[in-house]
Amino acid sequence: xxxxxxxxxxxxxxxxxxxxxxxxxxxxxxxxxxxxxxxxxxxxxxxxxxxxxxxxxxxxxxxxxxxxxxxxxxxxxxxxxxxxxxxxxxxxxxxxxxxxxxxxxxxxxxxxxxxxxxxxxxxxxxxxxxxxxxxxxxxxxxxxxxxxxxxxxxxxxxxxxxxxxxxxxxxxxxxxxxxxxxxxxxxxxxxxxxxxxxxxxxxxxxxxxxxxxxxxxxxxxxxxxxxxxxxxxxxxxxxxxxxxxxxxxxxxxxxxxxxxxxxxxx
Amino acid sequence: xxxxxxxxxxxxxxxxxxxxxxxxxxxxxxxxxxxxxxxxxxxxxxxxxxxxxxxxxxxxxxxxxxxxxxxxxxxxxxxxxxxxxxxxxxxxxxxxxxxxxxxxxxxxxxxxxxxxxxxxxxxxxxxxxxxxxxxxxxxxxxxxxxxxxxxxxxxxxxxxxxxxxxxxxxxxxxxxxxxxxxxxxxxxxxxxxxxxxxxxxxxxxxxxxxxxxxxxxxxxxxxxxxxxxxxxxxxxxxxxxxxxxxxxxxxxxxxxxxxxxxxxxx
Numbered sequence: 001x002x003x004x005x006x007x008x009x010x011x012x013x014x015x016x017x018x019x020x021x022x023x024x025x026x027x028x029x030x031x032x033x034x035x036x037x038x039x040x041x042x043x044x045x046x047x048x049x050x051x052x053x054x055x056x057x058x059x060x061x062x063x064x065x066x067x068x069x070x071x072x073x074x075x076x077x078x079x080x081x082x083x084x085x086x087x088x089x090x091x092x093x094x095x096x097x098x099x100x101x102x103x104x105x106x107x108x109x110x111x112x113x114x115x116x117x118x119x120x121x122x123x124x125x126x127x128x129x130x131x132x133x134x135x136x137x138x139x140x141x142x143x144x145x146x147x148x149x150x151x152x153x154x155x156x157x158x159x160x161x162x163x164x165x166x167x168x169x170x171x172x173x174x175x176x177x178x179x180x181x182x183x184x185x186x187x188x189x190x191x192x193x194x195x196x197x198x199x200x201x202x203x204x205x206x207x208x209x210x211x212x213x214x215x216x217x218x219x220x221x222x223x224x225x226x227x228x229x230x231x232x233x234x235x236x237x238x239x240x241x242x243x244x245x246x247x248x249x250x251x252x253x254x255x256x257x258x259x260x261x262x263x264x265x266x
Numbered sequence: 267x268x269x270x271x272x273x274x275x276x277x278x279x280x281x282x283x284x285x286x287x288x289x290x291x292x293x294x295x296x297x298x299x300x301x302x303x304x305x306x307x308x309x310x311x312x313x314x315x316x317x318x319x320x321x322x323x324x325x326x327x328x329x330x331x332x333x334x335x336x337x338x339x340x341x342x343x344x345x346x347x348x349x350x351x352x353x354x355x356x357x358x359x360x361x362x363x364x365x366x367x368x369x370x371x372x373x374x375x376x377x378x379x380x381x382x383x384x385x386x387x388x389x390x391x392x393x394x395x396x397x398x399x400x401x402x403x404x405x406x407x408x409x410x411x412x413x414x415x416x417x418x419x420x421x422x423x424x425x426x427x428x429x430x431x432x433x434x435x436x437x438x439x440x441x442x443x444x445x446x447x448x449x450x451x452x453x454x455x456x457x458x459x460x461x462x463x464x465x466x467x468x469x470x471x472x473x474x475x476x477x478x479x480x481x482x483x484x485x486x487x488x489x490x491x492x493x494x495x496x497x498x499x500x501x502x503x504x505x506x507x508x509x510x511x512x513x514x515x516x517x518x519x520x521x522x523x524x525x526x527x528x529x530x531x532x
Contacts, residue, residue: 005325005326005480005481005484005485006480006481009480009484030296030326030327030328031325031326032327033324033325033326033327034325034326034484037325058299059271059297059299059300059303060271060296060297060299060300061296061298061299062296063329065345066334067333067334067335067336068332068333068334069333069335069336070333070335077376078373078376078377079331079373107344107345110343110344111344211480213479213480213481214271214272214275214477214479214480214481215271215272215479215480215481218271218275218300219271
């Protein structure tokens with residue numbers, strides 16, 4: 001949320017009428033005030049921060065929240081964030097990353113968003129280095145909100161990452177999200193299988209809602225996946241009667257990050 | 267241009283098929299790369315910089331191009347530019363304004379835009395102080411591009427402003443733009459009258475093209491004027507056969523800022 005009006009509108013609508021019970025906000029993006037207004041008016045909405053270190057689209061750009069000269073390793077010559085986690089990990093200094101993430105969190109709080117959790121846009125904080133991963137965990141402990149880390153990720157991670165975990169950090173079973181082959185095979189099929197075969201424990205299903213309209217088509221131009229059609233299909237599925245039925249049939253209970261956070265910190 | 271996809275698309279289309287022969291780019295805004303790509307592919311397009319010191323919409327925001335801590339008098343607590351020229355003029359330091367404007371110009375050049383002229387978003391550089399006005403003029407001389415100043419403005423301006431002008435600065439007759447009463451009276455009527463009653467000399471008609479779609483409606487939400495419908499009407503008029511006919515009937519010749527610049531500087 002926060003990236004585009006079409007995303008904000010679709011996500012809010014799906015939280016109201018669909019099976020979506022949590023959202024994650026990108027504070028560096030132009031449309032955050034629209035979401036902040038929603039947060040201020042809906043105090044119980046489960047809204048976390050999608051900590052943002054990349055700017056992945058060609059025609060539509062954003063820079064850091066912190067002052068550019070304080071986080072110069074995070075930006076390109078035009079002052080935009082790097083396009084992907086690889087470029088990010090090649091340039092970003094850990095200290096400057098922490099400065100930027102703190103600026104995002106403080107801006108959210110100032111705008112009236114009380115974050116329920118943190119996760120990482122494109123996974124850059126999880127995939128670049130154990131030191132970046134440590135910053136991610138540390139901020140969660142400091143702000144007393146759960147940080148998304150899954151058992152499946154830790155199984156594959158090197159010992160350096162695992163060593164950063166403490167008893168205070170929570171672990172979910174899995175963070176599930178569609179990739180290009182799932183999209184090629186049809187999103188309805190994919191999500192149906194996911195819900196029918198979900199393991200026990202707490203899983204997070206990461207989805208990307210928007211409308212297949214002029215704004216989203218223009219933002220995602222030139223990128224084959226995670227485009228406007230993909231996002232419309234996510235919206236369609238998670239506002240459908242079928243989704244509701246699959247949750248019921250599979251005895252899947254929706255819980256929020258706020259509930260998880262309260263279980264840990266209160 | 268540069269603010270929204272709907273504005274970029276409508277403006278480019280009107281430059282291709284309509285009577286629009288020049289555009290002005292807001293370098294602080296999220297959609298500039300889409301216009302920069304157009305500029306790189308259309309070297310003859312007349313594209314200047316709409317020097318930007320304000321961020322006037324509620325839900326959709328941008329900050330400065332320069333590093334925030336170098337231009338702290340230009341931004342609010344969330345790092346966004348001030349909402350209007352009054353707040354700008356109450357807070358902005360002249361030196362910091364110059365830093366920001368230089369950053370906008372240098373970013374444009376780096377992105378492949380060779381500005382044909384400078385003008386001032388919402389007129390903030392013209393209406394705040396003679397010192398701000400001087401920065402505006404100075405940058406034009408330095409980058410050897412015409413800066414938009416009209417005889418009608420100078421007639422009303424105090425002597426302090428007039429004293430800043432040198433022989434090098436150009437003066438157009440008038441910068442004409444629709445205001446709320448013109449919109450209330452119907453844009454077609456307004457532009458018809460403007461074109462039928464245009465004085466001799468060089469006049470600039472400042473228009474705001476976009477489409478009346480979901481993106482523009484959301485950006486302009488809560489502001490009565492300069493909204494999505496207004497912009498659609500600008501697009502409709504300046505791509506109409508009627509506009510073409512009125513130009514012909516009134517013997518109005520379209521000239522570009524590049525032609526004016528070449529007449530001064532070459």
